Amino acid sequence: MRLTSALVAAVALGGVGTSLIVTAPAYAVDNPCLAVEATTPAGDTGRASAPYELLGMAAAQDQVERFAPPRATAVRVAVLSSGVHDTDGAIRVAGTADESGVGGEVTDPQGTEVAGLVAGAERDDEQPVGIAPDAQVVDVRVYVNRSSNEPREQPSTPNLARGLSWVASHARQKHIKVAVVPFVVRSSSTLRAAVKAVQAKGVVVVAASGDRPAAGAAFSSEFEDPPAKDEDAAELYFPAGYDGVVAANATGTGDPAGALASVVKNSRTTVATPTYDAVSYGLNGHTCLVQPTSTAAAAGVVAGVVALLWQRFPDDAAAQVVSRLVNTADGTTDDPTPLTGAGIVQPYEALTRPLAPERSGEVERTVVQTDDDSRVTAPEPATDLLASTRHNAVWWGLIGGGLLVVALMLRPVLARRRRG
Template sequence: MRVHQPHRPLRAGVALVMTGLVAFTGARAAQADGGRCTFPAEPIAERPWALQRVLLDQAWEHTRGAGVSVAVIDSGVDVTNPQLADAVAADRGADLTDADGGSTTDTVGHGTKVAGIIAARAHPDTGFVGLAPEATIVPIRQNNADGSSNVATLAAAIRHAVAEDVDVINVSQDTEAPPGEGSALEDAVREALDADIVVVASVGNEGADGERRHTYPAAYEGVLAVAASDRNNERAPFSQSGDFVGIAAPGVDMVSTVPGGGQCVDSGTSFAAPYVSGAAALLRAARPDWSAREVVAHLQQTAERAAPGPDPLTGWGVVDPVRALREAGGDPADAPVPDPPAPAPPAPEVPELSLGETHAERAERLGTFVILTGTVLAAALAGAALIHRDWRRRSR
């Protein structure tokens, strides 16, 4: 099981291969000043770019996510960070590792960053806040610095989230090796979908080589697979591509909470997935009557897209939480549909082509010229004759 590493800096994390699965060890990200991230970190005062692209006041006119719970299956969620102290329901969480601590112990910071993007509360020291700042995080520690993660524990984590009756599950982990048909992981995902839970998973950070590959659980049918986009709403170079990609979200230079307090900057599809989970939490709070499938379809239908339909790089487009909430008043759809083709532009008005005068028009013009010229000459000759006659009379 791979827990997505930050894309920058390259030495931010070290991968361990264990029983065919990959886990992170001591992932660290760069702070805003370009230095290493230590826990706790200094607060970042500015509003992050990924939140500047969203008019949060407009989104929060509808809801802030109250009453919705999001399971974060990750490395634990630290609650000593003041932005998460009131956001986490530790009594509903679980620790499936053999490490010291519990579900609110996060020695690497990955799960704390993921949770912050979803539901961090506002704080006067920073411009960073979660997309759904009144949602509740259910922390499920399934991976840690010792690489205790595997497909079995991920399946158990998903089942625990189902038992806790959460509304959204966020999985920022993946494996390229597809579990066998009817595996425990596939069965657990199916149980979550059957329980009407929105399951969001990151697609992975191995996309720089251009090879399209499926990753799991993102590639399971019904899971909303999230790619990472940059400031231009284009696929981040590291983001995995493939026909299973369902949507994209900001995943480059993402500010979020870290253990002990403060924020750091990180990159990866790990942080694009919770951006979508936060949007899903808002939509579930605004439309509790909608099914999980309808929520997913609506997020895809209202995404900001560059093409009429889906593509293997960003799916149906980059999630737009404000538009999703603004357009949530109608009847929901079970699946997104391509945009209608743009109407053809009106034909330009073409002036009549003039080919010059016809033969008859030219003959008429020349005839008129000859008549006028003859008349003038005749008048001139008659005048000259009169002048000559008068001159001869005076000369006698």
């Protein structure tokens, strides 16, 4: 167990009736991860991760532990964000790169929150945190907040393009199989080329489909206004809008405000996942809660599921891994929606259903073909091979019967003639 619990200590001082009670920070706290700073008093949340339970992660992780082939190198996930703060092994960081152009201490919690959702170690009370706890994180910092007192610096398209280019250059050497981008920027030819370069190295790119800012909060230096609630953000938000990128949206499960208060509609959404009250790590090295609903967190959860799939099926191509993820979601690939895409991810199904996707990701499916111009009619009667025989037999029967009747009528007449 990695972290120690908070204790309550009483120290009695000399003197009659004089005592001093020193109380350590409470063990159970419900700090939202985005509000935790490095100086926030120590204390873990005592609550279990709601999305972990909803997604059935215990059964999914058990499948991986039992059936995944042994690997010499852990699956690694590049987290392109504000930097990952690791304290006492809470998150296994296997490499770092700084493409922010600023450097310094990690002061923005997003990168740490997302990395914890992907691969956070279990808490001191053995409660699970990360979706793929055996995975390792490669911290690729692409933006920095210098301090909490300064206006928040927003991610930029050029910085993200540089970060993705770094991933493409180091993917094979560092065994990076997943790259997660928990924010949105505007499109550019440089960014598109960087995404394609990463994908060409066999890396699955998972990106947030787009968060809606809280009331009164700045949205982004790159976007004047967020989309309206019924507006499609597909042509505005990137890299989620690029082909082949797994765009992760978040459901409002458990969130009193619901999903639309926190996320935008995006017809490029690939899959969705619950995020509200997920457990991750904050900048103080202790566990915290993911609030409110967030597509940034959804990208972290989905990236963790993809890492589990890589661990279970190490010989799969990237398209095959994505196919397992998408074709086992609880919706349908034939009718995706702008909030959930092909549906909510089903990790256990993705790990166990015998899909056998091709290297291209295609899955053989049975398709019922119908003629849209045809009208509903009664079924044609079956061909009666003995119809003509029966028809002839009826006529011969009638003729024979008629002759018999005539013979019986003529019999008395013929008999009288013979007697005469």
